[in-house]
Every structure is written in C-alpha cells, then in structure tokens.
Amino acid sequence: MTGTLAQHLAEIAAEMAARSERGRVADYIPELAAVDPDQFGISVCLADGTQLSAGDSATAFSIQSISKVFGLAIALGRLGDQLWTRVRREPSGLAFNSILQLENEGGIPRNPFVNAGAIVTTDAALGKRPPREYLAELLGFVRAAAGADDIHIDRKVARSETETGHRNFAMAHFLKAQGNLTNPPDHVLGAYFHQCAIAMTVEQLARAGRFLAGIQHLIAPERVRRINALMLTCGHYDGSGEFAFRVGLPGKSGVGGGILAIAPGRASVAVWSPGLNAQGNSRLGTEALEMLARRTGWSIFG
Ligand SMILES: NC(=O)CC[C@H](N)C(=O)O
Structure with a gap:
C-alpha cells in the first residue's frame, strides 16, 4: 500500500506542478497576496503510523480557516453542547465572509x-481569559497534535x-449587539486573527489531523465524529456540496490555500496550493484530493 501510495503522491505532485490554471491567491x-502561487504540497498520515509526502511539503503556509477546526475542538471541550445554543450546524450556502444571514x-x-x-466559537473558547491565554492553549493543542514544537503564529499575517x-469587525460588532459575544469585539477578533495566522507545513498539518481520523486519541470519539460531520457539510462553505461530490471526505479549507481532509479510520491528508477557486x-x-480519493477509494461514500 505505501509503495503505491508514494507513487500516487509523486504523480499527483508532478501533475499539479505542470498546471497553468492555478486559481487566484487571496488578496x-x-x-x-504576496505568496507565490506556483507551489503545491501534499502529505498523508496513515493509521499504521506511516507518513508520506510530495511536492513543497516542508514549506510553512498560513492555515487560516483550517484553524477553526482546532478552535472548535477547544470550545467544545470547554462548553460541551452548550455551544450549540449560540451557533447552528447547517451549511450556509453563502460565502465564508457573508454578512447576509x-x-x-x-x-x-x-x-x-x-x-x-x-467568531462566536472563538469567544466561547476564550471564556473570561485574555486572548493570550487562549492562543497559548490553542498552539499547545496544535503542537501536541502535530508532535512538533516549531509551529508558530505569523504576526505579520495577523497584523x-x-x-x-473590516467585514469581520462588522460581524463581531453585530454579534455583540445581538448578545452573542461575551467579550469585547476587538479581543475576540485579536484571538481570531492570530489563530488564523498559525503557519504550518502540510507535513505538520497532516499529523495534526490524525486525531480527527481516529488514529490518535486527543478528544472524545463522539466529538471527533461531530467535527467530521460539520467538516463534510460546512467545511468548504458554499463549495461544500461540490467538495463532497468530488472528493467524498470531510475537509476544511483556508484562504491560505490549505485543505485538511480526513479519511476516517484510514488517513489524515493535508494539501496546499495558494491559488483559490471562486468559493475561496x-x-x-x-x-489533488479528488485524484487521491479516486485512486485510493477513500471516499466515505464507498
Ligand atoms: N476562509 C478563510 O480562510 C477565512 C479566514 C480569514 N482569516 C478571514 O477571516 O477572512
């Protein structure tokens, strides 16, 4: 299996390197906006402990919204099901930064x-603590999950x-006005922007996702199952249906160009290429994930 998988990854990386249509970097x-779009990396952690990678797998990138998965794990650990009184569990069908709904x-x-x-989840995870304390817990969680100490927040990206x-400020203030933020909007957003600015390589990210694949135990299996359900239905915003259709795995994307995808019981996969499609x-x-899922048969739909 690992021999063929290594071959698949090398072929996928070679094919992606040759593509001229690469999407648009978030600007x-x-x-x-300054990130070179000509990059691609992929890494896979298997249940037997093997890790295989190809392409720019050791280059750190901004994980952006992939961090929402780790933030959610922490918020659920603190609040449990109470979180669901403040945020729902339905796909939005709208862009990630839409204010409409x-x-x-x-x-x-x-x-x-x-x-x-x-933003609400970050507020819940913060509790009454200063943002610094929450960020230390979050980084500690991500480092423990990845088994790597050299994971940091890129302060330039956060700044x-x-x-x-401004859109996020607009939303945070509206949430505050509605009584759905306990902390001041600038504290919550300080924590949120810094969490989004965590920089990781696909090698580190694939390892950090092992707990979601059930191949490392960090949080209760029931929470893992629910986070995966949300990744499948909401992890790619208004592109979630298309991602489920094409790839068939729970996944979470970020505008830095990373995606964490989970093959439950089998593998944690991280890919990165900075160019984005219309849904971000x-x-x-x-x-690349579509090719990998087709070749491995890892789609959760068989
Ligand atoms: N989809 C994303 O990765 C968005 C995260 C980004 N920090 C934002 O709030 O706009």
Whole structure:
C-alpha cells in the first residue's frame, strides 16, 4: 500500500506542478497576496503510523480557516453542547465572509466554520481569559497534535488582517449587539486573527489531523465524529456540496490555500496550493484530493 501510495503522491505532485490554471491567491489580506502561487504540497498520515509526502511539503503556509477546526475542538471541550445554543450546524450556502444571514437569523450563525460562527466559537473558547491565554492553549493543542514544537503564529499575517478585516469587525460588532459575544469585539477578533495566522507545513498539518481520523486519541470519539460531520457539510462553505461530490471526505479549507481532509479510520491528508477557486477554496488542492480519493477509494461514500 505505501509503495503505491508514494507513487500516487509523486504523480499527483508532478501533475499539479505542470498546471497553468492555478486559481487566484487571496488578496484581501495584503500579506497573503504576496505568496507565490506556483507551489503545491501534499502529505498523508496513515493509521499504521506511516507518513508520506510530495511536492513543497516542508514549506510553512498560513492555515487560516483550517484553524477553526482546532478552535472548535477547544470550545467544545470547554462548553460541551452548550455551544450549540449560540451557533447552528447547517451549511450556509453563502460565502465564508457573508454578512447576509446574520441579521435575518437573529445573530445566530449557521455553523462554526463560516466567519461569523468562528467568531462566536472563538469567544466561547476564550471564556473570561485574555486572548493570550487562549492562543497559548490553542498552539499547545496544535503542537501536541502535530508532535512538533516549531509551529508558530505569523504576526505579520495577523497584523495585516487586523488592519484590513473590516467585514469581520462588522460581524463581531453585530454579534455583540445581538448578545452573542461575551467579550469585547476587538479581543475576540485579536484571538481570531492570530489563530488564523498559525503557519504550518502540510507535513505538520497532516499529523495534526490524525486525531480527527481516529488514529490518535486527543478528544472524545463522539466529538471527533461531530467535527467530521460539520467538516463534510460546512467545511468548504458554499463549495461544500461540490467538495463532497468530488472528493467524498470531510475537509476544511483556508484562504491560505490549505485543505485538511480526513479519511476516517484510514488517513489524515493535508494539501496546499495558494491559488483559490471562486468559493475561496484551494483550486489545485481540491483537484489533488479528488485524484487521491479516486485512486485510493477513500471516499466515505464507498
Ligand atoms: N476562509 C478563510 O480562510 C477565512 C479566514 C480569514 N482569516 C478571514 O477571516 O477572512
């Protein structure tokens, strides 16, 4: 299996390196606009402990919204099912940063992976603590999951988004007005922007996802199952249906071009290519996962 898998990964990386249509790098966060789109990396951790990688697998990138998965794990650990009184579990059918639904639906975000839902989840994970303390817990969790100490927050990316993230400020203030934030909006967003600015390689990210594949035990299996359900239905925003159709795995994307995909019981997979499709998900990352799922038969739908 590992021999053929290594071959699959090498072939996928070679094919992705040759693509000319690579999507558009996120430019609404100035610091991310400067990333070279000509990069691609993939890494897979298997249940037997093997890890195989190809392409730019040791280059750190901004994990952005993939961090929402780790933040959700921490919020659920602190609040348990109480979190679901403040955020729902339905796909939004709208862009990750859309404000439209929030007023219509009384300040209760559709799910923890759209920005509004992640802002509420971050507020819940913060509790009454200063953002610094929450970020230390989050980094500790990610480092423990990845088995790596050299994972850091890229402060330039965090600052870049703090200076330009006006849509997120608008949402946080609206949530506050609706009584769905306990902390001041700037504290919550300080934590949120810094969490999004965690930089990791696909090798580290694939290892950090093992607990979601059930091949490392970090949180209760019941929570793992639920986080996977949300990744499948909401992890790619208004591209979630298409991702389930093409790849058939729970996945979480970020505008840095990373995707974490989970083959339950089998593997944790991380891909990265900075160019995005119209829904803000990695264009080549999705294509690579589609190829991998087809070749391995890992789709959860058989
Ligand atoms: N989809 C994403 O990765 C979005 C995360 C980004 N930090 C934002 O809030 O806009």
